[in-house]
Amino acid sequence: MTTTLRTGTASAVSAPEAGARRRGGVNLTFLAIELKRLLRNRRTVIFTLVMPPMFFLIFGTAGSYRTTSAGHGNVTAYVMISMALYGAMLATTSGGAMVSVERAQGWSRQLRLTPLRPSVYVAIKVAVAMALGLASVVVVYLVGLAEGAHADLGVWIVTGLVAWLGSIVFAAFGLFMGYLLPAENVMQILGPVLAVLSFAGGLFVPLGDGVFATIGKVTPLYGLAELVRAPLVGDGVTLASVANVVLWAAVFGAGAVWRFRHDTARV
Amino acid sequence: MTTTVPTPIRSTTTDRAIDLRGLTKSFGAVRAVDGLDLQVEAGEVLAFLGPNGAGKTTTIDLVLGFARPDSGTVSVFGLAPRDAIAAGKVSAVLQTGGLLKDLTVAETVLLTASLFSTSRPVDEVLERAGIAAIRDRRVGSCSGGEQQRLRFALALLPDPDLLILDEPTTGMDVEGRREFWSAIRADAARGRTIVFATHYLEEADAYADRVVLVRHGRVVADGSSAQVKNLAAGRVVSARLLGARPEQLAAVPGVDRAEVRGDRVLLQTGDSDAVARYLLTETEAADLEIGGLGLEDAFIALTSDRVGAPPGGTSTAHSTATTTTGSI
Structure with missing residues (x-):
């Protein structure tokens, strides 16, 4: 029979009860309550489910757009895809930033009294944000379907999936920014930032040529917007846009992990 | 590990x-x-x-x-x-x-x-x-x-x-x-x-x-x-007494704690009469005062800084004799 003896380490000898930790806190109740919270938040619903389709109706449904080709579909579909990405990006950014908002409220301290691991908590927040992002894409596409967007069926599916899955880069952005600007109203700062990035990345209006276009091409939304619209435009994928997405994903991802590690060292 | x-x-x-x-x-x-x-x-x-x-x-x-x-x-x-x-x-x-x-x-x-x-x-x-x-x-x-x-x-x-x-x-x-x-x-x-x-x-x-x-x-x-209440219970007998050492005073019957502050001694006790009698009859003490000590006082004294408190004035509530604190 042996027993462990405490030595001069920071924490005592442990014999963790595996059962309590096995699930690490992932469960449907948690997910359901988190989703309910999102839908209860009027501002979130307006920004992610109302504004993107509204922008689409304003910018994308001019008569000439419906009859002008944009590759494998019309220009209305082009604007629709951009707005779907815009909505998904808003959803994931605000979802990521919620982590630091809840930290500022002390909720993460309260959660540390449960078996829930901080990494699992972040994963669930991102998953919930992605669910909202998917809803945003679907709403914009439904409005697009009703309002004259035309494209091949494959284009609808692939662009929708890429817009949705690609927006996870902005969940990392929201996490990172939330940790850097820990305030309960962090989205009031990020909202205008995202609007500027959307213009710079060519999401609202085409970039064209010139100095601003050159600058715009290195901003974080440019690459993702190009990739998402590529199946519609049909010109293939440029190396520049892939590099843009990979680079910014690495920056935001590494930043979020770095701040997260720093943050969980002290609650 | x-x-x-x-x-x-x-x-x-x-x-x-x-x-x-x-x-x-x-x-x-x-x-x-x-x-x-x-x-x-x-x-x-x-x-x-x-x-x-x-x-x-x-x-x-x-x-x-x-x-x-x-x-x-x-x-x-x-x-x-x-x-x-x-x-x-x-x-x-x-x-x-x-x-x-x-x-x-x-x-x-x-x-x-x-x-x-x-x-x-x-x-x-x-x-x-x-x-x-x-x-x-x-x-x-x-x-x-x-x-x-x-x-x-x-x-x-x-x-x-x-x-x-x-x-x-x-x-x-x-x-x-x-x-x-x-x-x-x-x-x-x-x-x-x-x-x-x-x-x-x-x-x-x-x-x-x-x-x-x-x-x-x-x-x-x-x-x-x-x-802890006992620590604070009782009274403080203070008097002017030159050359006194806390260790000696703490050994006086009835004294729970003793402190020397300048030319005055402060003795915490549950039997102030006996301590006062001792001081006045067995020592050169003069200018004697007897005061009460509440729990609040003990708490404040034990948990706050006082000029003249000995470094690391740690004690346990039940230890008594030779411990000197700035508390009384």
């Missing part, structure tokens, strides 16, 4: 609810916890008493694994803090914040319950915390006392063997405090180990079996509530 050696299990060590040894924790230049030792046995109701900034909250953070000590060891029922929490052995009612305002009371409990592999039923903890009637209210519209009882309900979910309360009644009105403590008292009767930090003396006195006074991150007194 740890050394494993073949020795018989000593249950006294593993059964301890809390075992803190040589704990230190600094924030920048500030030593929040400075060599703190504390052992809490299972079943105790312990008050962790000290002024703001004494290191109470930091110590609790270390016990809960919210922060890592710079040195020393923390063990909760023989486990590392995170493991003790994961196993549902310890829970806490934290000081402030920590609740989502947009959830209802019941949703908050339901969500927290879902994170444990086993937990008490939601209705049961709402009932025991006395908030079943407000279960559908948004947390943001709950009073401070109601939010605190919600935190208490959350802490009850894993049915912990050890419950830690960090200044649980701060900001509550009298009514809220009474209701909160009646819920806690009912719970303590079930045999749970309870450790609560407070700066209210009367709370420590009314609800704790054992009182630990902390100052500057160290334990300065540790004893039963009665012993």
Whole structure:
């Protein structure tokens, strides 16, 4: 029979009860309550489910757009895809930033009294944000379907999936920014930032040529917007846009992990 | 990380609810916890008493694994803090914040319950915390006392063997405090180990079996509530007496503590008549005064700085004779 003896380490000898930790806190109740919270938040619903389709109706449904080709579909579909990405990006950014908002409220301290691991908590927040992002894409596409967007069926599916899955880069952005600007109203700062990035990345209006276009091409939304619209435009994928997405994903991802590690060292 | 050696299990060590040894924790230049030792046995109701900034909250953070000590060891029922929490052995009612305002009371409990592999039923903890009637209210519209009882309900979910309360009644009105403590008292009767930090003396006195006074991150007194009261009970006899040494004075029959301050001696005693008679008949003492000493005075004296207090004026409530503090 042996027993462990405490030595001069920071924490005592442990014999963790595996059962309590096995699930690490992932469960449907948690997910359901988190989703309910999102839908209860009027501002979130307006920004992610109302504004993107509204922008689409304003910018994308001019008569000439419906009859002008944009590759494998019309220009209305082009604007629709951009707005779907815009909505998904808003959803994931605000979802990521919620982590630091809840930290500022002390909720993460309260959660540390449960078996829930901080990494699992972040994963669930991102998953919930992605669910909202998917809803945003679907709403914009439904409005697009009703309002004259035309494209091949494959284009609808692939662009929708890429817009949705690609927006996870902005969940990392929201996490990172939330940790850097820990305030309960962090989205009031990020909202205008995202609007500027959307213009710079060519999401609202085409970039064209010139100095601003050159600058715009290195901003974080440019690459993702190009990739998402590529199946519609049909010109293939440029190396520049892939590099843009990979680079910014690495920056935001590494930043979020770095701040997260720093943050969980002290609650 | 740890050394494993073949020795018989000593249950006294593993059964301890809390075992803190040589704990230190600094924030920048500030030593929040400075060599703190504390052992809490299972079943105790312990008050962790000290002024703001004494290191109470930091110590609790270390016990809960919210922060890592710079040195020393923390063990909760023989486990590392995170493991003790994961196993549902310890829970806490934290000081402030920590609740989502947009959830209802019941949703908050339901969500927290879902994170444990086993937990008490939601209705049961709402009932025991006395908030079943407000279960559908948004947390943001709950009073401070109601939010605190919600935190208490959350802490009850894993049915912990050890419950830690960090200044649980701060900001509550009298009514809220009474209701909160009646819920806690009912719970303590079930045999749970309870450790609560407070700066209210009367709370420590009314609800704790054992009182630990902390100052500057160290334990300065540790004893039963009665012993701590004795520390403060009695009177102070002071007189002008040149050349007196505290050790000699402390040996005088009836003297609990002695201090020399300039040309005056201050003697704490439960029998002021005898000490006064001794001073006036057996010594050159003059200009004698007898004054009362309340619990409040003892608390302030033990937990605050005084010019002339000996360095590291540590004592236990029941140790007496040669200990000199700046407290009397």
